[in-house]
Amino acid sequence: MTPQTFNDWTNCLVNDCKINLTKEFAQQRLAVYRDNQNAETQKFISLYGEQHLNNIIQWFNQI
Secondary structure (H helix, E strand, C coil), rough: CCCCCCCHHHHHHHHHHHCCCHHHHHHHHHHCCCCCHHHHHHHHHHHCHHHHHHHHHHHHCCC
C-alpha cells in the first residue's frame, strides 16, 4: 500500500522500514527527488507517479 498521508508515510518509514527520519536524511533524499534527470527519480516516477513524488518531496520538506 502506498501511503497517502504524511502520518502514514512517516509511520511506514520509521516503524516498518526502520529508517531514522533525520534532517540530514531528508536533505539527501530531496537532492535526489528534486533532480528529474536522476535515474532513481525517474524510476520512482515510473513506479508511483508524479503526484506521489510531489507528495514525498512535500513530506521530506516537513522533516
